[in-house]
Amino acid sequence: MAKEFSFDLVATDGIVRSGVIRTPRGEIRTPAFMPVGTAGTVKAMLPENVRATGADILLGNTYHLMLRPTAERIDRLGGLHKFMNWDRPILTDSGGFQVMSLNDLRKISEEGVQFRSHIDGSKHELTPERSMEIQRLLGSDIVMCFDECTPFPAEEAVALESMRMSMRWAKRSREAFGDRPGHALFGIQQGSVYRDQRAESAEALKAIGFDGYAVGGLAVGEGQAAMFDVLDYAPQMLPTDKPRYLMGVGKPDDIVGAVKRGIDMMDCVLPSRSGRTGQVFTRRGVVNIKNARHQDDPRPLDEQCSCPACRNYSRAYLHHVFRAQEIISSMLLTWHNLHYYQELMQGLRDAIEAGGFAAWEARFHAERALGDIEPV
Numbered sequence: 001m002a003k004e005f006s007f008d009l010v011a012t013d014g015i016v017r018s019g020v021i022r023t024p025r026g027e028i029r030t031p032a033f034m035p036v037g038t039a040g041t042v043k044a045m046l047p048e049n050v051r052a053t054g055a056d057i058l059l060g061n062t063y064h065l066m067l068r069p070t071a072e073r074i075d076r077l078g079g080l081h082k083f084m085n086w087d088r089p090i091l092t093d094s095g096g097f098q099v100m101s102l103n104d105l106r107k108i109s110e111e112g113v114q115f116r117s118h119i120d121g122s123k124h125e126l127t128p129e130r131s132m133e134i135q136r137l138l139g140s141d142i143v144m145c146f147d148e149c150t151p152f153p154a155e156e157a158v159a160l161e162s163m164r165m166s167m168r169w170a171k172r173s174r175e176a177f178g179d180r181p182g183h184a185l186f187g188i189q190q191g192s193v194y195r196d197q198r199a200e201s202a203e204a205l206k207a208i209g210f211d212g213y214a215v216g217g218l219a220v221g222e223g224q225a226a227m228f229d230v231l232d233y234a235p236q237m238l239p240t241d242k243p244r245y246l247m248g249v250g251k252p253d254d255i256v257g258a259v260k261r262g263i264d265m266m267d268c269v270l271p272s273r274s275g276r277t278g279q280v281f282t283r284r285g286v287v288n289i290k291n292a293r294h295q296d297d298p299r300p301l302d303e304q305c306s307c308p309a310c311r312n313y314s315r316a317y318l319h320h321v322f323r324a325q326e327i328i329s330s331m332l333l334t335w336h337n338l339h340y341y342q343e344l345m346q347g348l349r350d351a352i353e354a355g356g357f358a359a360w361e362a363r364f365h366a367e368r369a370l371g372d373i374e375p376v
Contacts, residue, residue, distance in 0.1 A: 002027070005141075005184040005211055007243050011353040015236065015262045018352040021212075021243055023141050024182040025081070026088045028056040030243065031259045031348050033341050034091060034267040039064050040074075040084040043272050044330040045338065047086045053307070053335070054342030057089040057142075059267045062134050063098035067117050067124070071137035079139030091142035091267075094131045094173075096188075096216075097248070100149040108148065110165065128172035140183070144214065145173035147188045152220045159192035166190045166216075167204040174208050184211035186245060189238065192217055193230055202237035212243040215263070219248040228257055235262035252281060252344055256364055259348050260357070271341050275334030278322045282340065285368045287315075289333065294319040307339035308332065 002022035009019045021028040035042045035050055038061045042050050050058065060080055065071060074083050081087055099106055099113045106115035112127030131146035147166040150159050170187050177185045187210035191197030205213060215234050218227045227249075235244050245265040246258045255266055271281065278290040282302045287294075289301075297315040305311075309318065309332040321329040351360035 004182060007212070007241065009241075011355075013352050013355050013357040016260060016352050016357045017262060017264060018349045019243070019264060021089075023089045023184070025090075025141055026056065028089055028265075029345075029349060030264040031255075031345055031352075032056060032265045033255065033345050034059045034265065035338055035341075036061075036267055036269045036272065037084065037086075037090075038269070039068070040080065042334075042338070044276065044327075044334040045272070047084060049335060050086075050338060051088065053338040054346060055338065057091060058086055060084075060090050060092045060138065060140070061095070061098065062092050062131055062138075062144075063095035063126075065092075065138060066095070066126075066134050067119055071134040075137040075139075079137075081139055089141040090139075092135045092138055092140040092144065093247070094135070094144040094146040094188075095126050096131075096144075096147045097149045099126060100151060110168070112146070112169075113148075128169045129176040132173055132176040136180070142184045142186060142212070143177060144186050145170045145177075145188055145210070147190060147216060149220065150190055150192050150217045152192065152217075152222045154192050156192075156194055156197075159190075159194055160197055163190040163192075163197050163201050167201060170205060171208050174210070186210055186212040186214050186243075188214040188216040188247070189234060190217045191234075193222060193226055195230075195233060198230065198234045199237055202234075206239060210242070212245060212265075213238040214245040214247050216247050218246065219250055219254075219268075224254060224257070227254070228261070231258060231261040231263065252341070253365075253368070255341075255344065256348070256361060260361065271337035272334045275332075275337045276330045278329070278333065280333055281337050282372065283367050284370050284372050287372050289315065289318050289322050291319075301336060302340075305336065305339065305343075307336045309336040 006022045011018045019030045034057050035055050037058045077083050102115050106113050114125050128146040135143040146169050148162050150162040187205035189201045191201045238244055243264045246263045249266045250268050280287040294315040300310040302310050351357045
């Protein structure tokens with residue numbers, strides 16, 4: 001087991017990368033997808049079942065946990081790993097994205113962000129220093145520096161001001177984080193869809209020095225084409241010997257496109273949120289289990305999938321329990337989606353290590369183009 005945080009590239013296929021992040025709590029195989037445990041739980045899943053899907057790391061959320069049950073309480077109870085019964089690595093985001101979404105409930109200044117809780121309206125403040133303190137109390141293995149997630153669309157001058165403030169906050173985050181062996185701090189590149197701003201941000205972050213680097217400010221409404229346009233150059237501005245993390249992404253084809261452009265890590269609520277709303281991801285695209293065409297279908301969601309939902313239950317049953325609003329529906333469909341996402345990541349890693357990413361990508365898109373087969 002590693003005593004320090006490190007990242008090693010295992011294989012490259014052009015700019016596509018496979019590697020291993022080593023932490024004192026275990027290894028993270030990249031490309032990696034991180035299930036989101038916003039409030040200390042991946043909704044509808046037990047931690048051991050999340051691990052069984054193949055997940056090496058989970059994401060927790062500074063904003064939500066600072067409000068409830070509070071970082072101080074979690075610290076007194078032994079830290080987030082013990083609190084939520086997850087003994088492997090945890091990455092916590094800084095709270096910047098959630099604060100951005102509060103709109104009229106927040107006030108941004110050079111010092112930080114003052115905001116009102118969405119739970120009870122109570123007043124709080126997040127600064128780079130406070131974000132680092134909260135993430136230390138939680139016991140995060142990978143800490144994200146505090147930034148302003150620039151909304152989209154943003155005029156060039158507005159995006160520039162936002163990015164430069166985030167870079168000043170990144171420096172303060174680095175200073176407040178200090179020297180914590182075995183724990184990592186990631187910087188976050190900003191700059192919206194403006195290439196020169198992305199370059200300036202990357203240079204500022206490299207001058208400060210981080211253990212990994214995130215591409216932030218995407219997946220905020222710009223659409224896949226615009227996101228890929230930025231990813232065609234933004235990851236290559238970041239160090240090649242450090243992990244590159246694309247925040248808040250995404251759908252399966254978003255993930256494949258991001259990996260194609262040199263991204264190592266991703267996270268998204270989509271697999272669990274979709275599971276709770278009856279949307280299922282398969283090799284042939286999305287299945288809406290609520291549709292009536294599944295009510296007499298004895299087949300599994302995906303004949304090639306080994307998750308419990310596919311191994312033990314029919315589409316007809318899954319349609320029934322979703323329509324009946326039974327809790328088992330959220331459990332089984334979320335488990336399937338997380339299993340699918342982790343199989344996707346394993347497929348990517350295998351293809352990269354075999355030097356066959358392009359052929360794998362072509363098969364991925366061809367299979368999805370076929371669509372879900374008609375019921376029997």
